[in-house]
Amino acid sequence: MTCAVLFKEGLLDRLPAVRGRLSANAPLDKITWFRVGGPAEVMFRPEDSDDLRDFMQNKPADVPVTFIGVGSNLLVRDGGIPGVVVRLGRNFAQIRVENQDIICGAGALDGNVAKVALDNSLGGLEFLSGIPGTIGGALRMNAGAYGREMKDVLMEATTLSPNAEVKTLSLNEMGYSYRHCDLSADWIFLSARLRAHPADQTEIAARMKEIQQARGDSQPVRSRTGGSTFANPDGHKAWQLIDAAGCRGLKRGGAQVSEQHCNFLLNTGEATAADLEGLGEEVRARVLKQSGIELRWEIKRIGLEKGEDQ
The missing domain is CATH 3.30.465.10 (Uridine Diphospho-n-acetylenolpyruvylglucosamine Reductase; domain 3)
Known part of the structure; x- marks a missing residue:
């Protein structure tokens, strides 16, 4: 689900000149595997490592920088990512x-x-x-x-x-x-x-x-997912703990625990990042109650929740 939350203009004017490309309010939902999340306040695609180094040396100290790849194991929250998001290109x-x-x-x-x-x-x-x-x-x-x-x-x-x-x-x-x-x-x-x-x-x-x-055969590779959701605790398989806690197929909004491999969360088509993260936290709570084991997120969750100060 596309999130239309936008950041106020102005950050671009504070950033140093680059040889690559800078763009404000750059959509991120189309480049993450989950296909959810708000925009980057500014997206920077550096021309090369020298361009990136110069930018990092000269940017204002109070401007946060976040690096993302192809978004395969990433959940961007619905309020987007403040500061500069760097995406490395060809x-x-x-x-x-x-x-x-x-x-x-x-x-x-x-x-x-x-x-x-x-x-x-x-x-x-x-x-x-x-x-x-x-x-x-x-x-x-x-x-x-x-x-x-x-x-x-x-x-x-x-x-x-x-x-x-x-x-x-x-x-x-x-x-x-x-x-x-x-x-x-x-x-x-x-x-x-x-x-x-x-x-x-x-x-x-x-x-x-x-x-x-x-x-x-074992993973929902053709679905909108973020890959393995939780790390395996010592001596255990996360999917087995999730299954034992009755979470296979569990849903919240447009998010669902995969029936095929229950250590995968799916965007069934209309999920928000909040749906996915909330479902993950519900899974963690159920597993903790059933087994006494606390699952650790393997998917990286970044950005602001919708409505959070930008």
């Missing part, structure tokens, strides 16, 4: 092979990285074909699937520090744990070097096909 999506490593921009799609590895007979990155989203998002949350996660393949990541300095961080400096990175949100990922290894191309292709088949 110049941040380059992928190349260097010896046996894959060098990829933060805006590169995970699936495209897996395909480049396949084309070059490099194994170890097949799991990325089962993760929707971009490398930047995968780095931020230590994304994983089908037995591997980013910490298993990352060699180093190039970042923009909170002081807008380009820094290369090793795997150990990332502070990775299950679906978590120790770096605060004001560290910006620019690119990554991933470790691969020579492998038979036929075997790589077969593994990727197996992953795609398993994903299609």
Whole structure:
């Protein structure tokens, strides 16, 4: 459901000149997988990493900045996102092979990285074909699937520090744990070097096909969803806890817990972000009451609720 909430004009006039594109009240509902949410007060699409660095160095200190990828694991609230939303475009999506490593921009799609590895007979990155989203998002949350996660393949990541300095961080400096990175949100990922290894191309292709088949069989991949909603608690599967709490198929407004995989929330067509978040919180409450286990959101929820001061 499109949200028509708009921010007051004026922020654009306070921002530094850029080589990329700045636009006010930019819709976000069309670029998130849930297809809900309010606008960005200002959207910035930087031309390249130098353009982004210059912007971050020269923007007013009181202007918040939020980075989004393709919105695959993101819930933007109905009141929109204040400040500047940065979306990295094609110049941040380059992928190349260097010896046996894959060098990829933060805006590169995970699936495209897996395909480049396949084309070059490099194994170890097949799991990325089962993760929707971009490398930047995968780095931020230590994304994983089908037995591997980013910490298993990352060699180093190039970042923009909170002081807008380009820094290369090793795997150990990332502070990775299950679906978590120790770096605060004001560290910006620019690119990554991933470790691969020579492998038979036929075997790589077969593994990727197996992953795609398993994903299609178990997940509502053709629905408006935000991917896996809650992280698995230690020793448990989130979907099993949700199912045991009687939440499979549960609805709120236009939002529904998937019948196919109940760790997925769906926009059935007319949901608001409030419907989806409210349904998620109801699921958490029911699971806590039934099992004593508190589920942790894996989907990132950002922005203002509708009517909240902008």
